[in-house]
Amino acid sequence: MEVFIEILPGLMFLTLIAGLFSSLPVGFVLMGTTLIFGALALGLGEMRFAQVTLMPNRIFGGIIENPVLVAAPMFIFMGLVMERTRIAEDLLISLQKVLRVVPGGLALAVTLMGTILAAATGIIGASVVMLTVLALPTMLARGYAPSLAAGTVASAGTLGILIPPSVMLVFMGDLLTLNLAKLFVAAFVPGLCLAGIYLVYIVVQSILRPDSAPKAPPMSPDERAGILRESAVALALPLLIIVAVLGSIVGGFATPTEASGVGAFAALLLGLLRGRLSWRTLSGAMDGSVRTISMLFFIFVGATAFAYVFRHIGGEHFIVETARSFAISDWGLLAMMMIMVFIMGFFFDWIEITLIVLPIFAPIVQIMDLGDHVTRSDLIYWFAVLVAVNLQTSFLTPPFGFALFFLKGAAEGAVTMAQVYRGVIPFVLLQVAILGLLIWQPWIVLSLPEAVLR
């Protein structure tokens, strides 16, 4: 019996993982696991009934009465308004035109689009699908090598989880009790590093092998007319939104929460100014937002209940002990967590990993000490950014990579899986290099917040 109680948290975690593969909604699996193990905990006397009845307090305190999380619905709304008013689509078309003289121009346009519109969807699947549908057919029609086209779309589509304003960072910040503004700023440089190194790779590849990324034919005179003004508008609008959001955070105007409202307002205003914001469009954006928001918070409710029971049956102790028994040093702990996140990224979206796994890891991160390498107060920010970059790598890594399946699905047979795998490998290697660099040189993550938020 004693042994059974000892391993109860481990069993609970394994039950959850096994249940997730049933293809039932993730929230259902969380609720089911919580019920079974909550009943066991009650039966074994590990939990008292009075404690069970406190569940609504947890949900209320963690999810509703939480000023930081207000940013999540607002960023999602902002993204959907930008998508439905076709601000995103215009951006890609203009970038394509502007960059047509540059080697690999179209691929560069896709990467820049992924960078600028990082916030527009927030969910990996959605942003990869959007880029695939918008850009892949054009790239193939222009004679791009299918592998390069696929690699570009997949890697650009996953940038969104890292580059602020990112919904994932909002949740990470909340669950690890971080200062959200600082986390946003910390993720900014690594995100730009990744985007930058992608751009360099695409240009080099296009110069070395011009047939894999042919230049677009020169424009006809009537095409040229008015293009400058049109592109300027299409480029300036989304940039304006990003500047409004990031500017108000960094400039101290607003907290990230308020910045999200400013962003949503800016997106609505721009849609209106371009004459694209009909009632139909707006109600489509509201409907889509409500669905995405509910999906996220439903898992959050399930994960809150799960974590509540998990903690009461000694989950935290179990995790820390298990981690300690596997890894001797704190560097070993870090390596182990990174490997686990990487493997889980094969199967789960950031939503499950951030909401379910991160709270479980949090106690390990709290006790970690890397001496002079990273100060204790900064360590958790550095860790959060590492997890984000790591997840992004994982989503791209064959054969399981999450983003790859979405790309293949949305491409409707235009590329083979082998081409996708081949195309994405250089990007994965670049990602791993950056991840290594960030681990080796923490200042890349930590110096900007230091400089800006003083």
Place this chain on the structure above:
Amino acid sequence: MPLTLRIAQACAWPCHLVARACGLLLLVLTGVIMYDVIGRRFFNTGSFVVSDLEWHLHGAIAMLCFGYAYLRDAHVRIDIFVQRMSHRFRLHLEFWAILLFVLPFLALLFWFGWDFAERAYVRNEGPVGGMGLPNRWIIKSVVPLSAVLMAFGVVSVLLRIWVALSRPDLLLSPFETDTAHSDKRQSSESSV
């Protein structure tokens, strides 16, 4: 249309209504935040009431549309093994998961949530420190209300699964699709 489907549709109705309302609340929240930011920066009007209102609205939007999202099959699934399961097996799985896990969980959430909100009402709970929105029982009622609305959506799907299993000729998928939804809306608009 069999009675079962009609009941399912009736159950779905409150979910749809609340989801539309929450969509509008997104606009309201945008407005409130703008008022807060501009007011505090330029007119020194920042107040606890406004910042309380922000998370009140957020709480309602975040918690009240679970049932609607389920009706539209918007909840995330890890579907890498889906191809290996038959359609009927998946329907059975969903049916029993709802009956054994989801509805009991929601029942508990409603029960405890009701006590939670009632306690706030009886004690006349207000904001911490006395500044901000009064009557905390209103926002605390979101917890039991969320369970009720989710239950409506879940029961609606449950009934449709029942029909899909017993009369596959009538209904293949228990979930509402985009087209079916907009058709319905159009027809209801034209009938008005």
